[in-house]
Amino acid sequence: MKFKDYYKILGVDETADLKEIKKAYRKLAVKFHPDTSGHSDTEERFKEVVEAYEVLKDPTKRAEYDELKRYGAKSGGGFDAPPGWQASDGRNQYRHQEHGDFSEFFNSFFADRGRGSEHSPDYGPDLFKGQDLEMELPVFLEEVVAGTSKSIDYHVPVYTNNQLNQIKKSLNVKVPLGVTDGERIRLKGQGAPGSEDRLNGDLYLIIRLVPHPLFDVQGLNLILSLPLTPWEAALGAKLEIPTLDGKVKLNIPANSRSGQKLRIKGKGLKNKTGQGDLLAVIKIDIPPSTNSETKRLWSELAEAEKYNPRTEWS
Amino acid sequence: MVDVTLYIDIEELCENESINEEVIVEVVDYGIAVPQRGGIFSEWIFDLENAYWIKKAVKLNQQLLLDWAAISMVIDLMKDNEKLAQENEQLRSRLSRLL
Numbered sequence: 001m002k003f004k005d006y007y008k009i010l011g012v013d014e015t016a017d018l019k020e021i022k023k024a025y026r027k028l029a030v031k032f033h034p035d036t037s038g039h040s041d042t043e044e045r046f047k048e049v050v051e052a053y054e055v056l057k058d059p060t061k062r063a064e065y066d067e068l069k070r071y072g073a074k075s076g077g078g079f080d081a082p083p084g085w086q087a088s089d090g091r092n093q094y095r096h097q098e099h100g101d102f103s104e105f106f107n108s109f110f111a112d113r114g115r116g117s118e119h120s121p122d123y124g125p126d127l128f129k130g131q132d133l134e135m136e137l138p139v140f141l142e143e144v145v146a147g148t149s150k151s152i153d154y155h156v157p158v159y160t161n162n163q164l165n166q167i168k169k170s171l172n173v174k175v176p177l178g179v180t181d182g183e184r185i186r187l188k189g190q191g192a193p194g195s196e197d198r199l200n201g202d203l204y205l206i207i208r209l210v211p212h213p214l215f216d217v218q219g220l221n222l223i224l225s226l227p228l229t230p231w232e233a234a235l236g237a238k239l240e241i242p243t244l245d246g247k248v249k250l251n252i253p254a255n256s257r258s259g260q261k262l263r264i265k266g267k268g269l270k271n272k273t274g275q276g277d278l279l280a281v282i283k284i285d286i287p288p289s290t291n292s293e294t295k296r297l298w299s300e301l302a303e304a305e306k307y308n309p310r311t312e313w314s
Numbered sequence: 315m316v317d318v319t320l321y322i323d324i325e326e327l328c329e330n331e332s333i334n335e336e337v338i339v340e341v342v343d344y345g346i347a348v349p350q351r352g353g354i355f356s357e358w359i360f361d362l363e364n365a366y367w368i369k370k371a372v373k374l375n376q377q378l379l380l381d382w383a384a385i386s387m388v389i390d391l392m393k394d395n396e397k398l399a400q401e402n403e404q405l406r407s408r409l410s411r412l413l
Contacts, residue, residue: 176320183362
């Protein structure tokens with residue numbers, strides 16, 4: 001087992017008082033916290049800092065740690081508990097309640113005195129309930145509309161014989177109708193197992209809508225880019241356009257402009273709060289190449305129509 | 315088939331996450347989370363989005379030792395950031411279709 005130098009981790013002297021320890025912890029916690037640091041790779045450092053603070057803020061744990069440090073630390077970072085060493089609460093090194101986020105060193109000596117102890121009734125890590133797990137669930141728009149079921153595979157961290165193992169689990173989940181990107185759904189009790197008679201953690205699925213080749217999503221509305229030829233935009237047209245449940249006919253009014261939105265009621269996504277629409281956004285597209293006849297016709301049009309779209313520039 | 319839960323009541327939230335009821339009242343008072351069903355405190359239920367922010371607020375309180383006013387501000391900024399990132403992604407996707 002590797003010895004953890006909690007004083008070094010927090011960058012404080014062994015004689016530091018609680019105020020100094022707290023100050024050092026706050027500084028490092030803000031620096032490495034995954035939510036505030038802006039970097040996801042600081043999580044391991046953050047856990048180390050929390051672990052160190054968890055021990056050093058508590059006078060009893062700190063006294064035990066100092067004793068372990070004095071007699072058990074070996075050169076090269078190795079560690080053996082002093083012979084016959086026993087914690088002040090009467091339990092010796094290997095205990096049952098462990099914290100998946102902390103080191104083997106912490107779990108062996110300090111793990112089962114967190115929440116609920118007389119020293120920290122409201123704070124400190126949750127040492128009992130199974131760990132909640134989070135994973136992303138990619139969902140196709142067609143599945144959002146149909147509310148289909150999906151099979152998921154994931155790994156659950158489980159402690160057996162003082163070792164962390166990953167157990168593979170499979171579940172069949174019904175995707176609720178009209179879920180949106182980033183929405184969370186909870187599968188109660190499907191996270192990591194709780195210790196002894198404690199509750200299992202939950203599994204949270206974060207919905208990630210798979211980008212659709214045709215549609216973008218904005219709330220419950222779907223957005224479709226609708227390419228039109230210049231003459232369709234000028235003269236108007238009757239077109240069939242795709243929706244998530246087949247094609248519908250759409251009248252393009254004459255003199256339609258690029259960027260104009262045409263609303264098709266009730267063809268968006270649907271959930272308990274309402275029903276969205278499909279918005280077709282016009283994009284005027286000209287033919288990629290022109291022959292001499294087309295060029296002549298464009299020139300005629302330019303002569304006949306004196307329209308200047310850049311009048312605001314002058 | 316596993317049941318999907320979309321709401322969580324206050325009792326379960328307190329028990330599962332080892333959060334005191336007073337802490338949840340504090341979080342709601344600061345506008346960090348809003349119960350989906352108001353009225354009597356014991357009948358509060360939260361959607362998972364709000365339950366997520368409650369848990370996040372409690373963690374920030376424990377881990378960064380911040381007071382609730384500071385947490386409220388941090389959470390507001392985190393929500394804004396999340397919303398802007400999502401909008402940005404949507405707009406990027408739409409722009410690529412229009413160009």
